[in-house]
Amino acid sequence: MIWQDGKLLSPGAVLPGDRVYHGMRIWDPGHSKVAALCHIHGEPPVTNARILYLGAAAGSTVSFLSDYAEVVYAVEFSPRPVRNLVRLARARKNIIPLFEDARYPERYLPFVEPVDLLIQDIAQRDQADIALRNLIFLKRGGDLILFLKLLSMGTDKKREDRITEVVNVLEHGGIIDPIVLDLDRYHTGHVAVWGIYSPCNNLEK
């Protein structure tokens, strides 16, 4: 990925509203959680990857990912932002919009090929379960990045307990050594969980 003077840049076509630095648009960590992750921890393997992005919304993060990746499958279930997502997909060659509920991966199963990277940014109570159901798309050894919005997991438990619960669910689903990264610097109340999918570990248990 392209870094210049501490800024993360993106080589694709400039969209209206993007800030530009040396002819390339800036991938702002305050607006995109993937960029925040790059700033805080490290770059996910997006270059020339096949990515499944759940919770694409209007597609601002997806547009940046598509600059680097080979193809991005963008799943979004809310009608209003999907219109913008379709507009974006028309303008770019490697975004495939899917207007489906990520809880039911069987609905879009026929359209998605095995992917190297699964990114999920859905603010729902059952965020971890949704991720597990979508693991069928992930290649063995592929990366799962899960952005958790802690507030949407209820307020009756402590923050640490909520995170541990998610990590346990993921470990049972075959994600080895998920690391928990705090995104509070750029996105209040959000946490990223990053792990590698290796289903054989799961069978041994």
Added chain:
Amino acid sequence: MAKNQVNRAFQYWYEALQQGPADFLTPTVSSMADIIDNIQESRDNSELLPLPAWEEAVSAGFVPDRNGYLSLLRDVAIGLTIRDLEKRCDKDEAALIHLIRILDEIDQSISRLSEKIEDYYIALHPAGLSGNERNISSLIESLAKDQTHPLSHLAGNIQRVRESRTLISQHVRDYATKSLPNMSALCGPLVSARLLAGAGSKHHLAGMPAASFQVLGAGPSLFMHLTSGTNPPKHGIIYQYKGVHHAKRRVRGRVSRVLACQLAIAARIDYFRGVPDDEFIRKAGEKIYRAGKPE
């Protein structure tokens, strides 16, 4: 995957498979629409086969290379998304939700602007506007008449926006009594429309428990209650119903609870039957009335 399986999977995409692969590289618009129809139908019957890998598609001669495969997949996905968007859209419901949002926005703008105009007037005429002898609307009226006044044009505009507010609210009333007959009979068309806008759709509204109706629109104080243990909110949007906000303070919580219970039933009748149920409306109205009476 065996070759004939590949062919079967691709039949959704290339309907006229027998005509030879060369035609499919540039599918015409009409045939593309047919293909998408086909895909949509078999997906809704959950008969859609998984897509063959791109290497198989290329070796079977359907697409020239990986880019061709992706662009085809993208065209199909975009077409399917647009179809689904159209299918999911309920015109009456969408009109109602957005008209009520526009209406509330107009109310807010009018009151903000009026407030600023009042501030201006008070600053220039510190002795005027004393007591109740002049209110804001009569001030705006007199400003609009005075052609030389710097704010006269704005005041005229505010009056015209008020007129369009009246028109829009009439439309909202019509749509709401048509689309939510039982709820409108219980708590008035405007409040029903606001509840609908808060829930997002009639489907969501019908699935909501009565307790959610009661606190719909009272989000901040509800979360304050959940996080720091303040008193729970008694009412959200339904406070705007005159039976609730005119009720005695002591019974207001009870009225809003009973109203919310009846509204939850009404929302279900509206969603699944869609016609007014006079017997239900009479009984529910009695219950709400009884809740408002102090013992």
